[in-house]
Amino acid sequence: MPDSTDLTPAGRTVTARQPGSECSPVAAADTPGRTAGAAARGAGPQEPAAKERPTAGSGTAARARTGRRGPADPVKALMHRHRELCERAVDPLEIAAGLEAHGVTDRTAARFRHRDVFSLAEELYARVPRGEETPPPQADEDAAALPAHLVSAMAPGAVAVATAAGLHLTDGGAGLGVGAAGAVALAVALAWSLRRGPLRAPGRTMPVTRHLVCWLAAYSLLGDGLLAELAAGGPHGPWPLTPGPLVGLALAMAPAAWAARLFSAQARRRLGGSRGLEEFAAGTRPLLLGCVALHTGALIALLVLTSLLLPVAVVPAVALGLLLFLARLLTVHGYPHAAVAGLASACAGEALALAAALGGRLPGCGFLARPVEAAVHTWGAAAVPALVCGAAALGLLVHATAALSRASAHTT
Structure with missing residues (x-):
């Protein structure tokens, strides 16, 4: 009788399939119990076929089916x-x-x-739920406040012009009284102007800022004459005052407020229309440079007009006006520390020039005064504030170009 088994090389016997005994995959799937039972009976000591070993990619496939771990939202x-x-x-x-x-x-x-x-x-x-929403400021309210803002912006210039006229018409003790009263009135007008309109910065101005601005204003009035006297071996008496730059800077308060208002309004409008931070920054940088250029042009024009009546060194006055404008703009938009750094560097440069001119008179320290004396003899005493204020203004402009092009600078 023919054998129904074949002997394999390994010594294991495999039952040959009889004709007609094949079952289709569908049939095998339909009878899982019988298949599993047959496998269990024929397996003997071998591992049951029902226990499948995990494949290498089973964990990855399971994670892929369940999705990425983490919050659904x-x-x-x-x-x-x-x-x-x-x-x-x-x-x-x-x-x-x-x-x-x-x-x-x-x-x-x-x-x-x-x-x-x-x-x-x-x-x-x-x-995010919220309570009563604060309504946006109405256009009619802004229009009603605009005349008051204009008056406050023009007040420093009016006081400065009146003080200059009083000094021109008086002399001696009367002139000193007019000058003192005009200085106090100008300080009050400046404080009023900076607390209203687009140049206001409630709670952001650092206390040291006022002292730095007072130093810069005092140097603009007295510093050039004092430095020239020191470089010539003096002072030999009262040195001349130069109120012209202060008059021009006071008149420039109005265009400064207008330029700041234009920049804030256009940046806010661009913020509403931008769909990305990089897009907003790319559009805000030229806007800032354009507003700075407008203010600088207006400042130069006012200083030239002032020079027709009073002596004015235009270049250092422009550098000082640009420095003050950028410092205030940074303070308004939430960067008071940068403003203080720029103002302090200019004050330090002017104070260092005066200290070097005086220190050169000490025995063996003449080398300290040589750079200052060379600059004064070559370009005049106005070269010192022009250099230090110009460098500080340039540094603030670079910083403002990066800082004021951020969206977070235009939401307060």
Whole structure:
């Protein structure tokens, strides 16, 4: 009788299939119990076939089927982290600026399934509940406040012109009285102007800023004459005063306020129309440079007009006016420390020039005064404030170009 088994090289027997005994895969799948039982009976001491060994990619496949681990709503964690910001925001732009200030960029927003920070801020604004929303300022309220802002911006120039006219018409003790009264009135007018309109910075001005500005104003009035006397071996008596630059700078308060208002309004409008932080920054930089150029042009024109009546060194006065404008603009938009750094560097340069001119008179220290004396003899005493104020203004302009092109600088 023919054998129904074959002997394999390993010594194991394999039962040959009889004709007609094949079963289709469908049939095998339909009878799992019988198949498993047959396998168990024929397996003997071998490992049961029902226990399948895990394959190498089974863990990866399981994770792929269950999806990425983590919260189903990736925005929820961010919303809880910045809940206070979202609750007090009056519009999505303020949330976008706050997120940017905390280091959230468009690339970060992509991890939260948003194309940019603005769209992420819109979702946060829509999802966070808030109480009574603060209505935006009405256009008629701004229009009603505009005349008062204009008056406050023009007040310093009017006081400076009146003081200069009084000094021109008086002399001696009367002239000193007019000058003292005019200085006090000008300080009051400047304080009033800086607390209203687009140049106001409530709670942001550092106390040391006032002292630095007073030093710069005093040097503009007295410093050039004193430095010239020191370089000539004096002073041999009262040195001349130069009120012309202060008059021109006081008159420039009005165009400074207008340029600051233009920059803030246009930047805010661009913030509402931008769909990305880089897009907003790219459009804000030329806007800032244009407003600085407008202010500088108006300042030069007013100083030239002032020089027709009073002696004015235009270049150092322009450098000082640009420095003061940039420092105030940075303070208004939330960067008072940078403003103080720029003003302090200019004050330090002017004080160092005066100290070097005096220190050169000490025995063996004549080398200290040589650079200052050479500059005064070559370009005049006005070269010192022109150099130090110009360098400080240039540094503030570079910093402002980067700082004021951020969205977070235009939401307060």
